[in-house]
Amino acid sequence: MRHARRTDERQRAEPTPFAENGGEARALAAMILCWFEPPAQQVEFTDPQTGKRYRVDFLWRTRDGRIVVVELDELVKYRDPQMMDGRCDRR
Secondary structure: OHHHHHHHHHHHOOOOOOOOOHHHHHHHHHHHHOOOOOOEEEEEEEOOOOOOEEEEEEEEEOOOOOEEEEOOOOOHHHHOHHHOOOOOOOO
């Protein structure tokens, strides 16, 4: 019975508005199909040393307090002008 419920949950999975591109949407779909717990998406962090803000694509918090991050496009979104949405790279 548990498997039947999980299959139903996968079938009900709906697209999320948080995927910023097709690669992220496909990655999320693969995670759902592989029974991953749904991640938080587009979570922002501030570097405590520099104050610079970063946003990760997928994040999970484990029961013991650890953080697991998946970043699909790495630093490209901070360096490629086409992906920076008018922002400047302030390194």
